[in-house]
Each structure stands twice: as structure tokens, then as C-alpha cells.
Amino acid sequence: MSEQTAVINKINQSIINRFPDWVREDEREGYEGLLVEAAHLIPFMEVLRDEFGYDSLTSVTGVDYLPEEKMEVVYHLYKSTGGSILVVKVQVPRSSPVIPSLVGLYPGAAFQEREAWDLLGIRFEGHPNLKRILMWEGFEGHPLRKDWVEAFFEGEFKPYEDRWPEGKVSKIETDKPLGKNINYPEGFNPETWIPDAKELLFQGTVSLKTEDDDPGLETEHLVVNLGPQHPSTHGVFRMVAKLEGETVVDLEPVMGYLHRNHEKIGERNTFSMNMPYTDRLDYFCSMSNNFGYALSVEKLLGEKYQPPERAQYIRVIMAELTRILNHFMAIGFFLNDLGAYFTPALYAIKERELILDIFEAVSGSRMMCNYFRFGGVVRDLPEGIEEHIRKMVYERLPRQIDEMDRYLVDNEIVVSRCQGVGVLTPEQAIAYSAAGPVLRASGVPYDIRRADPYGIYDRFDFDVAVRYHGDVYDRFLIKYDEVRQSIRILQQAIDGLPGGEILANKPAYKFRMPKGESYGRVEGPKGELGFYIVSDGTNNPWRYHVRAPSFINLTGLREMSLGEKIADLVAILGSIDIVLGEVDR
């Protein structure tokens, strides 16, 4: 760990030496990274990208430091050739939070900057389309600001006050007007209020329509809305596509229909209360979500909370089983999207059920496992499950993935519908901050398990799956490759599973959290899942942000879809493999 810190310090020092006037080290207790003046941000980032090789801007988020009257924007960057994260921060006064937009340099920042604007009210100057992304246009206030309170506000931090004062139940609903989770601004009158929100919501749609690119020919563009209630959008996602005949000429993703305020609720919760909430981010992969969150909190807690050997192995087993589960389902649903309605998905669901049996045995719940704890896992493997996992990874899963391969990969319809469709070049994939299978199918062999290993992944022998065409077919095939590699890891992990403790510390409800920040990231089945946590030394996180891979992978959707047929749009979206719980959080 100290070796790694030394390397990071060396890199930071070399950057500071290059820009002694613009940059300084973040010297707050427990913080890392570089502080840049807002005025110099763009030239600084340009040099970072072009000279230092930090070509991928993986996460952009804001923090509201209310007591210091400051807003901070935090950028996490990495090199696509590997290595650890570089943290860059910009501070602006809270009264006028304006920061130059990085969309010109890193197109992958587009959605994340919109999110920071939506939830924190930080304005990004020069952003081509700065409007709300998760809430609707016209919504009152920026909810993640520390002085913004929701309608059902009970207290700053959990645990809340007694709900049975003097033996009488008190409910938050009873105090609210109309008993609903609603907060109107002062003086709101529905009769005089002018409903402009609807027009603003469809603003993207309208602007798509008024473009005239061929003056000699009179053509009319057609705007098609897919979703939010559409069988192929994997939930409540919406795409607004502008068509020329059947060809997509413009596209705008619209999201937020499942925005469940994960981050606001997370900041009211204590640290350990957030674990079950992470299950509900990407609801296929609760174990990997747990892993990412546990990792970032452990980073903050320090050496004492490093999980014991056995827990490390159990974590890897669960995370890799999750990856297999996710990819099986992704293959099944993708074929659904191509028109092979439900039959391949039935095969996938069968395997999912068998893996869920393992999860249910170890954690007690099929989907929402809540299995990881800071410093280990919550309980040991029950008797007999080890044998079951061994059978699965040595016999059943290799056979089943071969079977799926035999049925689907060479299928003529699959091949002709997928090859050469929705291409994302490696340069584009990096620029759009794509992660996981989407990035690797474009020919960039970047896997956090190898590039910046966490847990005990440096011990296992596996290959980074990579494909080179960047089309829908490769994004489909790479899931097979990854399942095969996961099976390899699982075989090594189950054979090497040692005995011993499963939790580094005593099970605890509260932790003594040091001040500081941490960013923990894991290679989730859908890509880089990162948790950015700021602690002010209390029991509750001051800032809790999730870098959601599905959300950021969608930034490249427009690029992939331009020039394709409307029918292929569904296939392209299916190949990105999104889960709305994670997109909208």
C-alpha cells in the first residue's frame, strides 16, 4: 500500500512541477490529489491528457462543503494503459458555482456534468446541452445540496428520533400537507402556475425536429420515442430518435425515470446502513456492488479493516459468480431484443436460478444479498455449499456456456444483425469514458482486476478478455469470453479457499470513521463501479457518490447509433447491457 502511495506522490509531484502556479497538492487531512484553479482547468486537463497520458475521465462529481461555503468538483482520471487513479479537484464559491465544461476534451463528461448540474446546481460553462438529467426540467431546487431538505425530512442523520414518543405513534406523513411526499415552493398556487415543465421535458425532441440539412430536397424527419414503457429498453429508459426514413440521424437518451435518490438517502444513512442500498443499484449484481462499497469504506478505515484471507476468497467467489449470472442474463435479454423472444432467456434464467441458490444459501436472500461487511463478509459459507459451488464451476457452468455458444454464436440471423452494427472505435470508447465489456469489445484491454488490482485479484491466473471490432457482435461475444475467464478464476478460488476468520473486526453497527475521502472501484460485470465517499469524521458520509458504469456507458449511445437503422437501435442498446437501477440510481 505504501509503495503505491509513493508512486502516486511521485506522479503528483511531477505534475505540480510542470504547473507550479496553477496546481497545488490537496493538503486537507485524509484527502489526496491536486487542486486546480477553475480558470486554468481546461489547459491543465489538455496537458494531462496529451502529455501525461490520462486519457480517460472516469468520474465527475461535485461535493457541497456547506460550512466552508464552497463547492468542489472532483475528477477521477486514469490511463487506459493501466495504473492508479489521479484525482483532480476544482473549488468554487458556493454562491456562484461556475466551472468550465470538459465536454470538449472528454466527451464522457457530458452526462456526469449534467448530473452535477441537476443535483448540485454546479453550472458548467460551455456544456452543449446543460439541462437536468435525472429530475425533470422545472423541478424546484438542487436536491443534493446540503441545505435542501426533502418533504419527508425527519432529521439530518439517521438513526432518527423515537417514532413512539410516550407510547403514541408519530408518522412523518401526518405532519405534511395532504400527507404526501411533496414540497411546493412558498406561495405556489396551482391556478396561477404556468405549466412549462412539459415543454421543457420535450425540448430535446422539438429541437430534433427543426433542422434543415438538405435545402434542395424537401424531406421530413420523423421523431420516434422509445420508452419509457417499451419492452426492449430494459426497464424505464427512453430514447428519442430522429429518423430519416429508417436511418437514425440523431438520438437523445432520456433517463431518470427510476431515480430513487440513492445518494441523498445515502448521506442521511450511517455507513453500514448503506450496504443494503447498494444491493439495489444494479439489481442483478448485488454482490459486486457490495464489494465496491466495502472496498471504498475499507480504504477510508485503513489497514486494521483489511479482510482476512478466507473472506477475500469468498468475496472473489461471489463477485465472479455475479459476473457469470449477469452475463448469462445479458446474453438472454440481448437475444430477446434481437427477436428470439424469451427462449434463450429461459436458458439464461435457469443458470441464474442455480447461482441464486448459492446466494440464498450464503446470505439468506436471492437477489438483495447484503452479504459484505467492512472488513470481511457477514457470515461463513454454510455446510455443503462449497461442494455445490465446486460442481457448478467445474461441471455445470463450462458446459452451459458452451451450450449457449453452440446455439447462438454462429446463428445466421444473429451474425447478420450484429456484425458491423453500432461500431465504437477504441479512441471513441476511451473518450466517452466507456468501461467494462463495452470498452474491451472496442479493443482496449483495460480491466481493473489487472490494471489496478484490488482484493486478491493479483493472485489469480486469467486473461483480460478483449475483442477488436467494437460492434454489437463483439460486445455480445465478449460476454462469453468473460464468463470463461470468470470460471477460471472461480476454479482457482474454490481450490485455494483457506479456513479461518471471515471478519477482521468484531461485528459493529458504528465505526470510528477517520476524516477524509476515498474512491474505491471494482470491475463490476458492467464496467467500472466506483464509490466516492467523503467523511467528516461522523457516523454518516458527508458525500456519497456512485460512479455507475451503465449510466456512463450510455454516453456513447448516440455515437454508436448514428447512421444505423431504427431496428438496430434496440440491438445496440441491448449490447451495452444497462440496468436502470444503476443508470438512474
Place this chain on the structure above:
Amino acid sequence: MTEGLNLPEYYIPPEIEGTVAITTLDRIYNWGRRYSVWPMFFGLACCAIEMIATAGARFDMARFGMEIMRPSPRQCDLMIISGTVTKKLVPQIVRLYNQMPEPKYVLSMGACASGGGPFKRGYNVVAGIDKFLPVDVYVPGCPPTPQALLFGLMKIQEKIDQESISKVRWYSDEPDEGIPVPILGPDLIDPRDFPALLKKEQEKEKQA
């Protein structure tokens, strides 16, 4: 074949059992409907995955005559609210419900749809779909297991059994107005709240 159809007080000779039944109009009407419930293929959140698992081979919803899940509301008669209902989405859900033809039922699946669940305090969350739609069956759980969902579906069937053709609302003379679609303003606005909101505003003016 005719299981549950024949009235118990009538004797049917064993040689024609299964081909002949003596029954009431209500009973045959409900018997036909209970085995042909078409749920809407409408996933909201986590619970949708368990709903799909219920349609899968292990739990197999088709055993109860429900295997046809349609994405179009025009072809459905059961709406499974499978997940957290957000303010941004609730206008669409209400609109979908209004588009469903009668007879229609609503099953609220999981804690979020029933009362907000773990996300109840969220600023974008509607604490329960029953604030807008009439819910027939609530299924608890987070998410409910497929077995629990199947039990909920059987409860819908039981409810269908108890209805009488002379009293059902879709044959009554009262026109179906539908549910007013909520509006996205500075916060979610339910048109049914307008009188209450106006009254509050007037009281404030009086005080001032």
C-alpha cells in the same frame, strides 16, 4: 377441465363428469377470466427481475394461465407494479392504467410499490402506487420471491371468483372517467389535490 365449475348441489353422473357442468352465469364468466389473466410486461425496478424469474421455467407462471405478458396496455388486464414508483414516471403509469380496457386489476409488487419501501423518504419517490391507482393485491417483500408473487396472483384469481356479472363496474352505466394524470411542476401535482391546495392558499391570504 371443468374443475371448480360445477355447483356442488347438482349431481353429475360419473360417465359425463368433466364434459358437462351445471353452473351459474357468474361462475362460468369468472372461471373463464381467472385462467386467462394477461399481465402487462412492464418492469419498473428490481422486482421486475423476479417477475421475469416467475415467468421462467422454474416457477412457471403459465401454470395459472398467465404466460402471455403483453407490453401494450390495450391487451392487458393485470398491471403488476414491479418496483419503485418515481414522481417522474407516475404520469406514464397512470396513463397506461387509463389505457387498459376493463376489467383491469392492479397488483402492487414489493415494498416500494406498496408504500415506498426503503426509498420512501426520497425526493423523487411516490410512497406507494395506491396514492394514484386502486390496488387489488399487495405482495410484501423486497423483492418478493417468485413464490410470493404467485401467491399474489392466486389472490387476484380469488378476487375474480367473487365478482358478479350484475355488479361489476365495467357493465354499469356510470362512465369511466379514468384517473387524472399527475403533472410535473415544481413538484408532483395531483389534479385531485387542487381544491385542497387552493383552500390552503386562500387561508394564507386571509391570514395576511
